[in-house]
Amino acid sequence: MINTQIETAARLAIRDNPKKRVLPLSVEGKTYYIKRLISNGRNKLVKQGAHAAYLTEVYKIMEVNERLPLAPHIVLLTDDFFVMEACGKPLQRIVKEHDSTAEEAYYQAGVALSSLHQLGLHHGRPALRDISWDAEKHRITFLDWESEKTFFHVDARTLDLFLFIHSYFREGWDTTVYLDQAMAGYQTVAGSDERLADVLHFIDQHTLIFHICRSASSFGWIDVVSVSKAEDYLRTLIKNNSAS
Numbered sequence: 001m002i003n004t005q006i007e008t009a010a011r012l013a014i015r016d017n018p019k020k021r022v023l024p025l026s027v028e029g030k031t032y033y034i035k036r037l038i039s040n041g042r043n044k045l046v047k048q049g050a051h052a053a054y055l056t057e058v059y060k061i062m063e064v065n066e067r068l069p070l071a072p073h074i075v076l077l078t079d080d081f082f083v084m085e086a087c088g089k090p091l092q093r094i095v096k097e098h099d100s101t102a103e104e105a106y107y108q109a110g111v112a113l114s115s116l117h118q119l120g121l122h123h124g125r126p127a128l129r130d131i132s133w134d135a136e137k138h139r140i141t142f143l144d145w146e147s148e149k150t151f152f153h154v155d156a157r158t159l160d161l162f163l164f165i166h167s168y169f170r171e172g173w174d175t176t177v178y179l180d181q182a183m184a185g186y187q188t189v190a191g192s193d194e195r196l197a198d199v200l201h202f203i204d205q206h207t208l209i210f211h212i213c214r215s216a217s218s219f220g221w222i223d224v225v226s227v228s229k230a231e232d233y234l235r236t237l238i239k240n241n242s243a244s
């Protein structure tokens with residue numbers, strides 16, 4: 001019954017916002033998000049890519065939620081869009097809006113990422129904007145599961161950890177207190193030592209790339225500068241861990 005209502009409301013929202021891929025939806029006072037399979041349809045390859053990304057995301061969300069409720073709850077699934085429950089605010093906004101639960105949010109995000117990794121699962125690109133915090137339920141949800149990159153021969157969980165730290169530095173904040181919380185949380189879960197050792201190994205195996213990023217840092221490109229900052233942060237963290 002409720003699904004029919006959500007479906008009708010979703011189809012209306014899509015009709016009114018034909019170009020938007022992700023849009024919020026309110027039904028009976030509850031907020032949801034619609035995510036659509038969109039492609040321009042002109043280029044067959046682009047169309048296939050969008051289709052693959054859509055199916056990857058739906059599959060990963062379901063696979064993760066079977067084990068741990070860390071992905072959004074899908075309430076309606078169709079061939080070209082799905083509707084999920086709203087899961088709070090992205091981690092990025094929590095800092096910008098000086099949310100009083102920010103430190104706890106980052107700590108719990110670290111615990112959640114590490115728990116996912118301990119089960120042998122990964123997100124693909126856990127950027128701050130795609131990690132949601134529900135301050136009322138004290139709950140972390142990872143959004144946007146469509147990314148599945150295999151550029152490097154590295155454990156996907158190791159790349160997750162690196163990309164999470166990289167995404168923090170991309171914000172350009174002058175403090176690492178929230179990242180420190182996230183890493184404290186990450187390290188509460190068994191197996192995190194192995195992940196940290198592996199991320200250092202990953203950096204050491206790709207010294208050329210990391211060296212190029214450092215040399216190019218003077219241009220000030222935020223993505224590149226953040227690679228070196230993430231590397232420095234990880235090296236210091238691991239050094240401090242082994243000293244204590």
Ligand SMILES: Nc1ncnc2c1ncn2[C@@H]1O[C@H](COP(=O)(O)OP(=O)(O)O)[C@@H](O)[C@H]1O
Pocket residue numbers: 021022032033035072084085086087088089090129130132143144145
């Ligand atoms: N279930 C949700 N709950 C809360 N916010 C959401 C939800 N789904 C999407 N959003 C918001 O919409 C943004 C875009 O959604 P996302 O799935 O990341 O799409 P895109 O692939 O376009 O980045 C997210 O970064 C988040 O701010």
Ligand SMILES: [Mg+2]
Pocket residue numbers: 129130144
């Ligand atoms: Mg996103």
